[in-house]
Structures are given as structure tokens and as C-alpha cells.
Amino acid sequence: MAKVTFNIDRCKGCNLCVEACPKKILALSHDELNAKGFHPVEIIDESRCIGCGFCATMCPEAAITVEKEGRAEISAAMEKVLMKGNEAMAEAAIIAGCRFFFGYPITPQTEVAAYMAKRMLEVGGVNLQAESELAAISMVMGASSTGVRVMTSSSSPGISLMGEGISYLAGCDLPALLINVQRAGPGLGGIQPAQSDYFQATRSMAHGDFHIISLAPNSVQEMADLTMKAFDLADQYRMQVMILADAILGQMMEPVILRDAEKKKLPEKTWAVTGTGGRRKKNIINSLYLSVEELDKVNRERFARYKIVEEKETLFEEYMTDDAEIVMAAYGATSRICKNAIATARTKGIKVGLIRPITLWPFPKKAFQKVAQRAKAFLCVEMSMGQMIDDIRLAVGGSKRVAFCGRVGGMVPSPEEILEKLEQLNGGGVNA
Amino acid sequence: MNAYHIIIAGHGGQGILFAGKFISYAGMIREKNVSWLPTYGPEMRGGTAKCSVIISDAPVGSPIVTKPDVLIAMNLPSLDRYEPECAIGAKVIVDSALVPRQLVRTDLAGYYIPAQKLAEDNGLHGLTNMIMVGKAIREIGVCAYEDIEAAMEKTVPERKKNLLSANLKAVEIGYNFPRYSFE
Numbered sequence: 001m002a003k004v005t006f007n008i009d010r011c012k013g014c015n016l017c018v019e020a021c022p023k024k025i026l027a028l029s030h031d032e033l034n035a036k037g038f039h040p041v042e043i044i045d046e047s048r049c050i051g052c053g054f055c056a057t058m059c060p061e062a063a064i065t066v067e068k069e070g071r072a073e074i075s076a077a078m079e080k081v082l083m084k085g086n087e088a089m090a091e092a093a094i095i096a097g098c099r100f101f102f103g104y105p106i107t108p109q110t111e112v113a114a115y116m117a118k119r120m121l122e123v124g125g126v127n128l129q130a131e132s133e134l135a136a137i138s139m140v141m142g143a144s145s146t147g148v149r150v151m152t153s154s155s156s157p158g159i160s161l162m163g164e165g166i167s168y169l170a171g172c173d174l175p176a177l178l179i180n181v182q183r184a185g186p187g188l189g190g191i192q193p194a195q196s197d198y199f200q201a202t203r204s205m206a207h208g209d210f211h212i213i214s215l216a217p218n219s220v221q222e223m224a225d226l227t228m229k230a231f232d233l234a235d236q237y238r239m240q241v242m243i244l245a246d247a248i249l250g251q252m253m254e255p256v257i258l259r260d261a262e263k264k265k266l267p268e269k270t271w272a273v274t275g276t277g278g279r280r281k282k283n284i285i286n287s288l289y290l291s292v293e294e295l296d297k298v299n300r301e302r303f304a305r306y307k308i309v310e311e312k313e314t315l316f317e318e319y320m321t322d323d324a325e326i327v328m329a330a331y332g333a334t335s336r337i338c339k340n341a342i343a344t345a346r347t348k349g350i351k352v353g354l355i356r357p358i359t360l361w362p363f364p365k366k367a368f369q370k371v372a373q374r375a376k377a378f379l380c381v382e383m384s385m386g387q388m389i390d391d392i393r394l395a396v397g398g399s400k401r402v403a404f405c406g407r408v409g410g411m412v413p414s415p416e417e418i419l420e421k422l423e424q425l426n427g428g429g430v431n432a
Numbered sequence: 433m434n435a436y437h438i439i440i441a442g443h444g445g446q447g448i449l450f451a452g453k454f455i456s457y458a459g460m461i462r463e464k465n466v467s468w469l470p471t472y473g474p475e476m477r478g479g480t481a482k483c484s485v486i487i488s489d490a491p492v493g494s495p496i497v498t499k500p501d502v503l504i505a506m507n508l509p510s511l512d513r514y515e516p517e518c519a520i521g522a523k524v525i526v527d528s529a530l531v532p533r534q535l536v537r538t539d540l541a542g543y544y545i546p547a548q549k550l551a552e553d554n555g556l557h558g559l560t561n562m563i564m565v566g567k568a569i570r571e572i573g574v575c576a577y578e579d580i581e582a583a584m585e586k587t588v589p590e591r592k593k594n595l596l597s598a599n600l601k602a603v604e605i606g607y608n609f610p611r612y613s614f615e
Contacts, residue, residue, distance in 0.1 A: 082456055082468070082586075108472055191473050252495045253453070253468035255460050333494075340493035414498055 002051025002068045004043050004124075009277060010063035013038035017055035017064060023048050026055060035277040053124035056099075062148060065099065066124025080257055085223045085249040086111035088256050089179060090119065092227035093151055096261045098177070099125030100150040102139035104132060104158060107191045108247035109181035112153040133158040137165030144174040145285045147272030149231050153179035155247075156197050157188055166240055167206035171287025173271075173302065175234035177227070178212070178242045181250035184410040192410020193247035195332060198387035201244045202361040209299055211306050212240040213313065214360040216331040220254035226358075228261050233313060235266045237305055244360060246383065248333040248412070315358035316367050320346070324353030326425055327371050329392050330381040331357050334413060338381055341418035350426045360388070368395040377425050378402040381418055383411075401425075435488035436574055437497045439514055440564075442506025442527075444481045447561035450587065451504070452483035454565060458575030458583035459487035467495035480509055487574065502572055504564050505531060506547075515540070523572045525564055543571045545609050551602065559602035566606020577607070 011034055018026045018041060025045045034040040041064075043049070051068035083091070090112045093101075101116040113129065120127035126143075130136035136152050143150040154162065159180045169176055180201065184194035201214040213233055217223040223245060230241040276282045289295035317335075320342060321327055330338045335356040345352045355371065357364050368378075377400055380389040386404050393402050405421045407413045438455065442448050449470050459466040469484040484497035499519040505511040508531050511524075518524065520539050529546035547563040550556075556563070568574050575583065580603055588596050 080460065082453065082460060082466075247472075248469065248495060251470055251472050253456065254492075254495075255466060336492075337494040337496075343493070412494075412496055414496075415494060416498075 002049045002066055002124075004046060004049055004055070005065045005067075006041060006043075007061075007063040007065075008040045009035040010061040010274065011038060011040035012036060012061060013040060014060065016058045016060065017041055020054040020058040022052060022054065023050060025049060035279075036275065051122065051124070053121050056124035057126060062100075062126075062143075062146060064124065068122045068124070080255040082253050083220060083256050084111055084251060084253050085217075085220045085245060086181065086251070087115045088220045088224040088258070089153070089227045089243060089245075090115035091258055092224035093149075093177065093231070094119055094123055094125070095258060096149065096228040096231040098149040098151050098231065099123065100140075100143040100148055101125070101127045101152070102130050102136040102143070102150070103152045103154060104130050104136050106155045106158045108183055108193075108250050109153050109155040109158075109179065111250070112179060112181075133161040134165060137162040137169075140176050141165060141169055141172070141174060144169065144176050145172070145273045147269040147274060149175075149177075149235075151177035151179065153181070155181045155183045156185050156194070157183075159197065159200070163206035166212065167208050167210065168287050169240050170205075170210035170212070170302075171208060172285050173238040174240070174285065175231075175238055176240050177230050177234060178240060179227075180242055180244050182244065182246045184408065190410045191247065193333060193412060194383045194408065194410060195246055195334065196384040196387065196408065197244065198360065198382070198384060201242055202363070202391070210302065211309075211361055212242050213237075213309060213362070214242045214244050215315075216244050216358055216360050217249060218332050218335045218356065220249070220252065220256045222358075223249060224256055224258055228259075232262070232264045232266065233309075235269070236264075237309055238271075239305075239309070244332070246333050247410075310362040313359060314362045314364050314366075316364035317354075317356040317358060318367065318371075319354040319356065321353030321355060321371050321375075323351050324371070325351045325376045326353075326379055326422060327368075327375045327377075328352060328354045328379045328381055328418075328422075329357070329368070329388065330354065331360060331388065334381050334383055337413060337415055338418060340415040341422065344415065344419055345422050348423075350422055352422055357388070363391045363395070365391075365395040368392055372396040372400050375400065379405060379418075379421060379425060381405045381413055383407055383413070435486065435490070436502055436572075437500050437519070438485040438487070438502040438504070438574065439482060439497050439500040439517075440485065440504040440506070440561075441480065441482040441510030441514055442561075443509075444475055444479055446481065446506050447558065448481040448506065449483050451561040451565050452485045454562070454583055454587045455485050455487070455568075455574055457586045458579045461579050461582055461586075462576065464488060465490065465492045467492040469495045469497075480507075480513075482510070482514075502568065502574060504568055506560065506564060507531065508533070511535075525568050525571065527560065527564060543567060544612065545606065547606065550605055550609065554601070554605060556598055556602050556605070559598060562599050562602035563606035563609075566603035567609060568606075569603070570607045570609075571611075
């Protein structure tokens with residue numbers, strides 16, 4: 001049996017859901033009035049509901065939620081399941097309460113959209129394949145304006161196309177989850193894994209002064225956990241949060257436990273455009289400011305918020321750095337390959353560790369500054385021509401050598417070539 | 433540390449990815465760390481399909497298998513491509529009904545089974561992959577014999593539960609097929 005809940009005060013009595021219901025178990029109330037002064041919809045016989053979600057899809061006010069039992073039990077049972085990274089992110093978003101997905105399929109991210117197409121029907125959400133990525137991000141903006149949890153996902157070229165919309169989201173301080181399952185570039189590039197969108201995610205998503213929070217998972221479990229966290233971060237700071245994954249993580253299957261969403265106390269969305277019910281001044285979502293003073297003020301307020309994010313939300317993993325003379329830096333799939341290289345290097349007596357940034361913005365500068373005091377050199381490993389390496393150099397400030405090992409075009413660095421680089425560094429006077 | 437680095441390869445539609453998923457689930461039942469990485473490009477629409485599976489006591493680092501210690505080859509191009517990449521001493525299961533040659537390398541152990549023919553003879557059309565898996569369980573022990581049924585329950589999706597017994601039968605056939613040398 002399914003459970004239908006109505007946000008009664010949002011209902012305008014348009015009757016669309018009543019007509020859409022195949023079981024004819026919805027009707028407009030005869031005697032009740034809602035805050036807007038309409039007769040709101042009610043369910044006559046919930047036991048006959050089949051959970052098709054047609055009512056929720058039809059509702060122009062997004063006032064109906066349909067939850068179907070069965071699939072939702074997966075999370076309750078805490079059972080380990082084998083899932084693709086892309087699917088785990090999609091399911092985690094549903095668990096986190098996301099009921100709106102707008103996207104456009106692109107390899108190697110398509111499973112997110114495919115999963116949502118099936119699953120949103122079951123939970124009474126909205127899944128819409130837009131005509132382009134630009135349309136999708138604009139739909140995200142519309143949905144987010146109303147205060148709901150909303151997401152989109154794409155891969156590198158598609159994210160570029162969304163750039164304009166993401167800047168508008170930032171200018172309007174609208175929370176949203178953006179997923180980028182990176183592929184090789186530039187241009188259409190290729191469909192194989194890459195990490196060459198680091199600059200885009202941390203510096204130059206689009207025009208204007210703004211940041212987005214970038215999270216970099218390195219396992220299917222983290223893809224699920226960070227997706228849930230991303231929605232909380234987005235709502236907490238009214239920011240756009242990106243999961244920066246890559247084709248390996250998106251396509252691989254690993255055992256994952258889908259935990260229930262953490263119930264965090266988040267600020268109320270008093271800014272959302274939900275209608276006023278005649279009780280207060282209406283909210284307006286806008287990024288255009290013709291007064292220079294006002295635009296200066298909102299920019300400064302936004303950056304004050306960014307400062308708090310930098311102080312409170314920086315995440316990283318340190319692995320065997322305690323006695324390390326060479327410290328590697330890698331995020332996402334490459335960090336896993338680095339761990340393989342570390343295992344072999346350690347048997348050869350090379351003292352090497354790893355710092356894995358989990359938030360790419362804010363970047364864990366302090367972690368690098370701390371190990372720079374005792375480490376002799378750094379080795380940054382990326383599937384790019386060298387992008388994150390700039391942040392490491394900025395963090396350690398030229399005090400230590402920062403070497404690079406990278407592959408592009410969809411090639412993945414092997415543990416052997418990383419090991420070779422480590423041996424060179426180790427032999428190059430580092431261990432003398 | 434005990435670990436299997438497995439490559440299963442053949443052409444799209446042979447059930448390469450499904451076979452990998454089954455082996456992964458079998459590993460999961462025994463609380464092993466597992467990873468499964470498919471090909472996802474145009475291969476999915478009928479080219480060469482490949483699937484890398486790692487089953488390990490330790491957490492899996494890179495999910496990419498560059499030096500397989502187990503190779504399941506379901507057509508000639510796959511054997512040509514991955515035989516040179518195999519680790520020394522790797523065990524190779526070959527569908528001798530589809531691959532008209534023996535292993536070239538002498539430092540590998542080859543196991544030959546005419547899986548495609550066995551599938552057709554037993555009315556198990558499309559289950560060549562599971563016959564190969566059965567052989568791999570027998571010769572290499574990629575998973576425990578007792579776990580076959582439980583792993584299959586998890587791997588076969590709800591809407592295809594009617595095919596469960598045919599899949600199990602295919603694994604049985606592969607498992608019980610006698611070892612023979614290539615002629």
C-alpha cells in the first residue's frame with residue numbers, strides 16, 4: 001500500500017489530481033477550506049491507492065507526495081547491496097528526500113537518469129528528461145525556488161552547458177545538487193574516465209564571483225553518503241553542491257549500505273516562493289541588482305557564508321602520513337590506485353602516505369600545510385594535465401617540491417607508474 | 433592476503449557483465465571485499481565486452497585489473513587480447529567451442545570447455561556464460577560451491593526469477609564437466 005500526503009495549504013483546488021487518479025479515490029473537500037481559501041483535495045480511500053504517483057506528477061503546486069512501500073525498505077533493512085556508483089547516488093538522493101530530477105542522458109552518467117526515471121514514479125516524484133542541459137538546469141532553478149530538494153546530473157560537456165544556470169543559482173542563493181561524472185575532454189572528448197574538470201568545479205564554473213561546494217567520493221559507499229550530505233550542505237548554506245565523480249566510480253559496482261538520512265536541523269526556507277496566503281510580503285527570487293551598493297552587499301554576504309563553509313566543512317582523509325617522507329595527493333578513483341602503490345612502495349622501504357581531499361572546495365589547505373613541516377616532497381596524481389596540483393602548491397607555498405604524475409584522454413595511471421615516480425623521488429635525494 | 437583479479441571477456445550479449453555480477457555476489461556472501469567494473473561504451477551494443485572483478489580479503493584499491501590471475505575468455509579476440517596481460521601462473525578458462533586455439537603461453541594453466549555447444553545441447557540457449565562460471569568455480573574456486581544458489585538468488589532480478597533454475601542448471605553442467613585436454 002502507498003501513502004499519500006498533501007501540503008493542504010498549497011492546494012488551489014484545480015481538480016487535476018482528481019481527474020488523473022486511475023482509482024478515483026481523490027476528491028475536493030466539501031466543507032474544509034485551506035489558508036488560500038480553496039476547498040483542498042483529500043483522499044477518500046487510501047487502502048485502494050496503488051502508488052502510481054499520477055496525482056503528484058499532475059499537481060502544478062507540487063503539493064502531493066506519494067510514498068510507496070517495498071523499495072523504501074531497502075534502506076530500513078540496512079542490507080548490503082551491489083550497486084553502480086551512479087545508481088547509489090540516485091537512490092541516496094531519494095532517501096535524502098529529493099523528489100525532483102531534471103537531466104539529460106550522457107555517458108558515463110546515464111544510469112543516474114535511468115534510475116530516476118524508474119524510481120521517481122514509485123515515490124511520487126518528478127523525473128523529467130529535458131531537451132538540453134541548459135533547460136535541465138533552468139528547471140532545477142525553478143524547482144529550487146519553491147524550497148524543494150532538487151538535483152541534476154551530467155558529465156563534463158553537459159556540465160559546461162549548465163554553467164550559465166549554475167551562476168544564476170549562485171546569484172539567487174538557491175540550493176541544488178549537481179552531479180558531474182567526469183569524462184575526458186575538452187570538447188566532446190571521450191567517454192572514458194578523467195579528472196580534468198577540477199578547475200571548473202573549484203574555480204571557474206561560470207561568470208561572476210561565486211563558489212560551489214565540490215565533494216569528491218572515492219567509493220560507491222561514499223557516493224551514497226556524500227549525496228545525502230550534499231543536500232544538507234546545500235540547504236544549510238543556500239549553496240550549490242557538486243559531486244565530482246569520474247567514469248570509474250560511476251560505472252563500477254561495489255557493496256553499499258544505504259543508510260537512512262541523518263536528520264539534521266536545517267534553517268527554514270523562509271525565502272522560498274510558495275505563495276503568501278495573503279499573510280506577508282511576497283518572496284522574489286532574483287539575481288539582477290541595478291543598484292551597485294546592493295549588489296556589492298549581497299556579494300559580500302555570500303562570501304561571509306563561504307568563509308564559514310571553509311572553516312567548518314572541509315573534509316579530507318589522511319592515509320599513512322605519520323612517518324611519510326613523500327606525501328601523495330589524489331582524489332576520487334585515483335586515490336584508490338595510489339593506495340595500491342603505497343602498499344608496494346612500503347614493502348620497498350619508501351615512506352609514503354596520502355592526503356585525499358574529500359572537499360575539493362573548500363580545499364583542505366591546512367592538512368597539507370601540517371604535513372609540509374615534516375614531509376620532504378609531494379606527489380600529486382590526477383587524471384588530468386595537472387589541476388589540483390595548483391592548490392597543493394598554493395597550500396605549501398613553494399617550501400617543498402611538488403611533483404606530478406598524470407594521465408589524460410581517458411587513460412588511468414597504473415600503480416606501477418606511480419611507484420616508478422615514487423622511486424625516482426625517493427632516489428632523488430629525498431631519502432638521502 | 434588472498435585475492436582474485438578476474439577478467440571476463442567475450443562479445444556483447446554473451447552475459448559477460450552478468451557472470452561478473454554473479455561472482456561478485458558470491459564473494460559478498462563470504463564477506464569479501466568486491467568490485468565490478470564493466471565496459472560501458474559502444475561495446476554494450478555488441479562489440480567486445482569485458483568485465484573486471486576483484487574479490488579480496490583486503491579493501492579493494494584500484495578496481496581496474498591490469499594483470500588478471502583469472503581469465504574467462506568467451507571468444508577468440510578476447511583470448512588474443514588478454515592472454516598476454518595475464519599474470520604468471522594465471523588460470524584461464526576457454527570456451528573451446530568458440531575459440532579455435534590453445535593458450536600460447538606455457539606459464540599459464542588452461543582449462544577448456546565447449547560451453548557454447550553444451551548450452552545448445554542442453555537447451556540452455558544464452559547461458560554459455562554460466563557454464564563457464566561453473567567451470568571456474570570447479571577449477572579455480574572463485575567462489576564456494578555451497579554459495580551458488582544464494583548468489584544466484586541475489587543476481588537474478590525479480591522480473592526474471594523464472595530463469596533461476598535454468599541458470600543453476602548451467603552452473604551445474606559447467607561444474608561437473610570433466611577436465612579434458614585440447615584437441
